[in-house]
Amino acid sequence: MTTWHWVRHGPTHQKTFTGWRDVPADLSDRAALDRLNAHLPDDALVISSDLIRSVDTADALQGTRTRLPHDPSLREFHFGTWDGVGFDTVSDWHPDLSRAYWEEPGHHTPPGGESWNVSAARVAAVVRRINAAHPGAHIIAVAHFGVILTQVQAVLGVSATEVLGHKIDNLSVTTLLPKSGSATHINHLP
Template sequence: MTTWHWVRHGPTHQKTFTGWRDVDADLGDTGAITRLAAHLPDDALVISSDLTRSINTATALQGTRTRLPHDPALREFHFGTWDGVHFSTVADWHPDLSRAYWETPGDHAPPGGESWNASAARVAMAVRRIEAAHSGRHIIAVAHFGVILTQVQAVLGITAHDVLGHKIDPLSVTSLNRATGQAETINHTP
């Protein structure tokens, strides 16, 4: 059975939608990184999205673990024209759509972006592909808030609306086993 250890990248300190826009992570809390690296399985494979904040966080956690190539399918949700824009401005621009995007996640998509369902499908295909290539392994996947929530949703079999009630902090780990439908931890900060 493959166990996924989903790690949210380090903090970006962004106060806007941050999806495919490439911003770096603040990895200055070396104590938190050391504790997280020690908590994760030594024999795990490490993979990340291809965005700088995830790549650099994965590098900080890697140690002697084997690294897989960065995977663009593990990117955060594509917020389209909302990326880099403050949440209140988006609400002014698109009051009904921005409310629906969070209150009834599913097929609502920002202009030029992807819906919850499209993002979840993209990540699910990547997870199946990676599991097929590395069956039975522990996999540390350094990714993003939305990506991790899609996997919590899939493993627990809950709605997108319900999974949005979960918190996923920077440098936290969410350990999931899809085969057993179990979440060992959600948003754990060692």
């Protein structure tokens, strides 16, 4: 059984929707990176989304681990026209849709973006492909808040609404054993 160690990229300090915009991560907290690195298995394969905040975080954790190519299917949710816009502004633009997007995640789609369900299917395809290519391996996947939540949802078998209550901090690891139905979440904070 493949074990997934989902790492959320370093903080971006953005106060807006941050999906497919390519913004850098703040990786100045070496102590937090060292704690995270010490927790992760040395023999794991490393993969990340192709966005710079994930790529740079994965680079900081790679060490002697084998690196798989960056995968654009591990990108954060595509927020469309909401990307880079403040939450209050989006609420003013689309009050009903913006509320439904978070309160009833699933098929609601931001203008020009993708829904929770579409994002979850995109990520699930990568997980299936990697599981088939590397059975029994440990995978360190450096990705994003929404991406990690879709996988917690899949493993726990809960609704998107229920999984939104989970906290996924920057530079934290969420270890998932997909077929066993178990999940652990460990925060590594300064």
